[in-house]
Amino acid sequence: MLKKLILFMILSSCANPGILFGGNFEAARDSLVxxxxxxxxxxxxxxxxxxxxxxxxxxxxxxxxxxxxxTLSGKALKPVSFEAVSDExxxxxxxxxxxxxxxxxxxxxxxxxxxEVSIFKTSPRFGIISELKGSMQKDGLKLSPAExxxxxxxxxxxxxxxxxxxxxGKLLGVVGEKxxxxxxxxxxEIKTDLFGRKNMAFPVKTGQSWVKLDSKQMAIQCSMxxxxxxxxxxxxxxxxQWCQNPYKPIDMTVDQPEKMKAWIQASNGTIKDIxxxxxxxxxxxxxxxxxxxNVSISELKDQARPIGKRLCDFCPFYQRNLTxxxxxxESPYLKKKAADLSEVYKAAYEGICKEFENSIExxxxx
Amino acid sequence: MTMSRSNIIFFILxxxxxxxxxxxxKAAEQNFSSPEKLVTLKNGGTSSCGFIAKQDGKxxxxxxxxxxxxGGSTILKKDGKPVKTTQVEIASDRDIVxxxxxxxxxxxxxxxDILKMDEPCTxxxxxxxxxxxxxxxxxxxxxxxxxxxxxxxxASSEKNPYMLAGSPVISKDxxxxxxxxxxxxxxxxxxxxxxxxxxxxxxxQKPKSKSAPEFNYSIDWGxxxxxxxSNDTKWISVKPQELTATARTLSDSRNFINGYLPVLSVWLxxxxxxxxxxxxxxxxxxxxxxxxxKKTENxxxxxxxxxxxxxxxxxxxRQMQDSAxxxxxxxxxxxxxxxxxxxxxxxxxxxxxxxxEMAKMFDEICQIISARYSTLSYIYPDDLVTNDSKN
Numbered sequence: 100m101l102k103k104l105i106l107f108m109i110l111s112s113c114a115n116p117g118i119l120f121g122g123n124f125e126a127a128r129d130s131l132v133x134x135x136x137x138x139x140x141x142x143x144x145x146x147x148x149x150x151x152x153x154x155x156x157x158x159x160x161x162x163x164x165x166x167x168x169x170t171l172s173g174k175a176l177k178p179v180s181f182e183a184v185s186d187e188x189x190x191x192x193x194x195x196x197x198x199x200x201x202x203x204x205x206x207x208x209x210x211x212x213x214x215e216v217s218i219f220k221t222s223p224r225f226g227i228i229s230e231l232k233g234s235m236q237k238d239g240l241k242l243s244p245a246e247x248x249x250x251x252x253x254x255x256x257x258x259x260x261x262x263x264x265x266x267x268g269k270l271l272g273v274v275g276e277k278x279x280x281x282x283x284x285x286x287x288e289i290k291t292d293l294f295g296r297k298n299m300a301f302p303v304k305t306g307q308s309w310v311k312l313d314s315k316q317m318a319i320q321c322s323m324x325x326x327x328x329x330x331x332x333x334x335x336x337x338x339x340q341w342c343q344n345p346y347k348p349i350d351m352t353v354d355q356p357e358k359m360k361a362w363i364q365a366s367n368g369t370i371k372d373i374x375x376x377x378x379x380x381x382x383x384x385x386x387x388x389x390x391x392x393n394v395s396i397s398e399l400k401d402q403a404r405p406i407g408k409r410l411c412d413f414c415p416f417y418q419r420n421l422t423x424x425x426x427x428x429e430s431p432y433l434k435k436k437a438a439d440l441s442e443v444y445k446a447a448y449e450g451i452c453k454e455f456e457n458s459i460e461x462x463x464x465x
Numbered sequence: 466m467t468m469s470r471s472n473i474i475f476f477i478l479x480x481x482x483x484x485x486x487x488x489x490x491k492a493a494e495q496n497f498s499s500p501e502k503l504v505t506l507k508n509g510g511t512s513s514c515g516f517i518a519k520q521d522g523k524x525x526x527x528x529x530x531x532x533x534x535x536g537g538s539t540i541l542k543k544d545g546k547p548v549k550t551t552q553v554e555i556a557s558d559r560d561i562v563x564x565x566x567x568x569x570x571x572x573x574x575x576x577x578d579i580l581k582m583d584e585p586c587t588x589x590x591x592x593x594x595x596x597x598x599x600x601x602x603x604x605x606x607x608x609x610x611x612x613x614x615x616x617x618x619x620a621s622s623e624k625n626p627y628m629l630a631g632s633p634v635i636s637k638d639x640x641x642x643x644x645x646x647x648x649x650x651x652x653x654x655x656x657x658x659x660x661x662x663x664x665x666x667x668x669x670q671k672p673k674s675k676s677a678p679e680f681n682y683s684i685d686w687g688x689x690x691x692x693x694x695s696n697d698t699k700w701i702s703v704k705p706q707e708l709t710a711t712a713r714t715l716s717d718s719r720n721f722i723n724g725y726l727p728v729l730s731v732w733l734x735x736x737x738x739x740x741x742x743x744x745x746x747x748x749x750x751x752x753x754x755x756x757x758x759k760k761t762e763n764x765x766x767x768x769x770x771x772x773x774x775x776x777x778x779x780x781x782x783r784q785m786q787d788s789a790x791x792x793x794x795x796x797x798x799x800x801x802x803x804x805x806x807x808x809x810x811x812x813x814x815x816x817x818x819x820x821x822e823m824a825k826m827f828d829e830i831c832q833i834i835s836a837r838y839s840t841l842s843y844i845y846p847d848d849l850v851t852n853d854s855k856n
Contacts, residue, residue, distance in 0.1 A: 124582040124612075133614055140613075169614040173695055222611065224649055224822060225690055227618050229611035230582075348843040351836040353829060367843035374845050378776035 123217040124230050126268050130202025131219055131228055132170055134260065137163040139223030143194070144262035144270060145170065147201040151179075153193040156260040157275045157301060158183060158432060161192075162322045165314065168196065171228065181317065182309040183430030184301075190275045190432040191301045192317075193309065204262075206305060207269035215266050218242070218274060220258040231258065235271060240300040254296040263300055272302040312429035320426070320433050327417045327440050330356050334413055335447070337363065341410060342454045345403045346370050346464035362409055369402040370464070377465060392465055399464040407455035414448035417441070497604055499639070501543050501572050503591045504528075505600055506631065508537025508709075512593040515540065516633040517566075518574040518641055521696075526564040529692065530555065530708075530816060531647040532631025533562055534716030538705045540564065542571075543591075543600055553708055554700040555813050559615045559692045560646035562708070563700070574633060576694045577640030580617055584609045588621065588645055588689075590632040605629070607689070609642075617643060619689045626689040627719070634691050643694055648687025649822045650719065652829050654680040681730045682833070684722060684826075701813050711810045718803050718823065725750065725799060729830065732757075732796060733837055736789040737764045737846050750799060757792055764846070771847045785846045793838030800830040 132143045132154050143156035154168055154176065168176040177197040184191040218231040232243040240263065244251045254276070263271045277299045333356040340349055348367045355363065376395050380388045421441035428434035504515045504526055513536030515528030526540055526548060540548040548571075550564040587606045594601045611618035623629055629645040636642050724747035731740050739758050746754060767785060771778045804827035810820040 128582070128612070171612055171614055173614045173697070222613070222618075225613055225616040227611040227613035227616050227690070229618065348840065351840045353832045353836055355836075364839070367840075371843045374775055374848070375779050378774075378779075382776055 123264050123266075123268060124219070124228075127202065127204050127217070127219065127262070127264055128171055130204040131262070132168050132176065133221055133226040133228065134160065134168050135166040135226060136161060137166065140221045140226035141223070141257070141260040142219050142221040142228055142262065143168070143260055144204065144219075144273070145176070145196070145198065145201045146204065146206070146270065148193075151195050152198045152201050153195055154178075155191065155193050155262065155270075155273055155303060157273050158190040158192045158317060158321060158430060159276055159325075160260040161314065161318045162325050163318055165318075168194070169226075174198075178314070181312050181314040183312050183317075183432060185308045185310050185431055187431040187435035189301045189307075190430075190436075191273060191303065191307075204264060204268060204270050206303060207265060207271050216240075216271060217264045217266075218258055218261050219264070220255070220261050223257055231255075231261075233263070235263070235265075235300065240274065240298055242298065254298050258298060270303055272300040275299050275301040310430065316427070317429040317433070320429055320437070323420065323426075324433065324437055324440060327421060327444070330358065330413075330417065331440075331443065331447070334359065338410055338447075338451050341366060341407075342451070342458045344462055345407065345455070345458050346373060346399065346462060359413070362406070362413075365409070366403075366406050369399065369406060373399070373464060380465065396463060396465055400459055403459050403464075407459060410455060411448055411452050414444045414451070418444035418448065497587065497589050497602075497635070499572065499574070500589075500591070500600075500602055502574050503543065503589060503602070503633075504548060505541045505591045505593055506532055506536030507539050507541055507593055508535075510595055512536045512591075513628075513630060514590045514592065514632040515564075516574060516631075516641070517571050518576060518633070520563070520576065520694075524566060524569045524571055524573045526550065526566055527633075527641075527644060528562050528564075528631035529560050529644050529646050530562055530712045530819075531560065531627065531716065533709055534712035534714075535628075535630065537713075538564075538709050541593075541600075545598075545600070550705075552702060553705050554702050555708065555816070556692075557699040557701055557813050557815065559695075559698065559815055560819075561644055561692050561694070561698070574635070574639070574641045577636045577638070577642050580609060580612060580642050580693060582609055582612055584642075585637060586619060586642055587635045588619070588623075588629055588632050589635065590629050590645075592628075610688075613693075615693055615695070616646065617691050617693055619691060621689040623689060625686070627686060629689065641694065643691040646690045646692045648690045649819060650684050650686050650722070650826055652682050652826055652833075653685040655683050656680060681733065682726060682830075684726060703812055708812065711812050711816065714806055714810055715820065715823065718807050718827070721747065721749065721799075721803060722826070725830075728754065729796075729834070732793075733833070736793060736837065736841060737761060737768065737785060739764075750796075753795060753799070757796075760788055760792065768847050771845065775845070775847070782845050782847075786841055789841050789846075790838045793834050793841070797831045797834035800827045800834070803827045804831070 127144075130145050132145050134141050134143050134154070134156060141156065141160040143154040145152060145154055165178065168178060170176065179195040179197060182193050182195070184193075214235060216233050216235050218233050219228050220231050221228050234241050234243070242252050242255065258274045259276055261274045263274060265271055275298070277297045333354060337349060337355060337359055345366070348370060349363050351360070351363060380392045380395070382388075383391055418441050421437040421444070426437070428437065502517050504517060506513045506515055506528060513528070513532035515526050515532060517524060518527050538553070540550060542548055548564075549567045551567060552565040553562065555562050585606060585608050587604060590603045590605075591600050592603070605621050605623050607619045607621040609617055610620040619634065621629075626645065627647050630647050632645045633641045634643045634645060724745070728740060728742075728746070728750060731738070739761050740754055742751070742754050764785065767778070767781050771782050775782070804824040807820045807827070808824045811817045
């Protein structure tokens, strides 16, 4: 009976809704920091290392100017230097601070990496940190569903840079992103895989070697990569729609890349008279209608061809920019990411060039 | 089948325990015994909440900028008597307003200094009941669900947390942990198939054509964001009239979007169609709506003509496209003027941040309208309404 009572008390305490939010938070609280940049707030973790006290986060979060780094008690930390880990697969960033003290979170000993973890995400606008549950599995970081009976998210933008802490309160790594297919570069994979960005863990290990970097240059480079990453899915969606039928208007929407708006207008402009042309053909007698139809078809095809070429030309711009010799990449991770992305643009260019010619020849405008 | 005594106890115990848990949390809510520490901000028929608390040995009235926007800066005690204030200050980096008061003997809260994750807390709100001319008190509760350096979240079940703005967040030991602020609203996409759209109380419409947008829009008002109290807050002295006017601009913009969005939803579906306005349509957009309905009253006939003989009515189609486009331009002007107005709210860095973030929502609405009317130039009016049958 007593055993059952004790069991019940334990279960009752677990049923307290507070545990849903708490978990490791209070244990990690003194180590958590809010990093504010011009694009919003993200998390990092303050850790004591051999050569100072550092904030660990992801290189991906710096797309513009750093505004402040603050602990949850409101103390502002002054950044002294920025360093990246010298591993092209790991986008970890450490920022040396003027602080002499860090919180209680310790580095993981690296013996066991799987199991339940806590991820401390920050709301981008108010810098409020809350805890998300996830797990480290053999194939990487898995996020838990936000609600019962809902699928687990594969990617949450706002958790990039957030520390990943094991159940025993040890730091395993920080959240990064895997946004581009690393192995397949054919157009068909770009179209399907690019929309599936995933969060991944950048592991923190003892003995990692670090290279100093210029934070301003890193922000410029991250912004360049981010710009190319953000452009690609929007571009691919429009390109796919156009290639399916170059003679159908493309609806303008807010999420389309701004750079493509003029192109969409030009494409839509070439076909806006199609309904009137069709009516004119109907009006004409049999032969006259046919010859007018043939003339109109070849005119429309001639108009669509340069538009298709202009569509392809969006790719080389990014492809060349990302691998330009004038870029002195601040970290091996950024260099590799830019090179991968450039390859994707190259493949996209080749794929679309083939597809647009087929579309113009294959589809009849009238 | 008989149950042993221990099994019966084990069966009853969870229910008993659950009852105790619920009743203890209810008791915590109902045991709030200091209504005299709360104040009501009143402005005509609307009201909001504030509270009296001690900071650095001095007694002040504290509230939020959003509460001033709703209730103005006339402060009333529980007994309905006004509180005499001398100076108004706003916190530079967070959402707190404090009024210096003459009467330093008023009962006041103390501030708690530690804010813990999961800590259960209570939010007590007062509002004026204009019918009975008395102050109503509402209590809600929830644990702390997120902590930041200047703000925190509570997992409150309150459906409209904005109405709690200015209320104190009170810990178990009766100390104030923070002030309820307001989250920043943002646009949310709603799939058309799921949600019907409504203007006023009369019209319901479902998407008709494939050229219509796949999504409609609604507002995500966000969660219960609260402001932390800090001893090193920088205070900025402001004029009460200026503060009230600026806060009201933000409050009015929230009310505006509530009335604007349903009209937008109908217009986005089919810009050539009439919009059947309800009695509660915003007065601001009423002239636009009347003109839109006047311009579109013959559109059904014109579309039928175009469908019959598109070649002959080509010019008619062009005129309809131009008219719908200029209608869209004027409709988006409401949103862009709101965006400009709230961007001028710069009394403090917090207000500047909040206003610029809120203005982004109005800018996004402008872009949505602009994208829609730009597309219209390339789609014949009859295509828009008959694509379903064609495809």
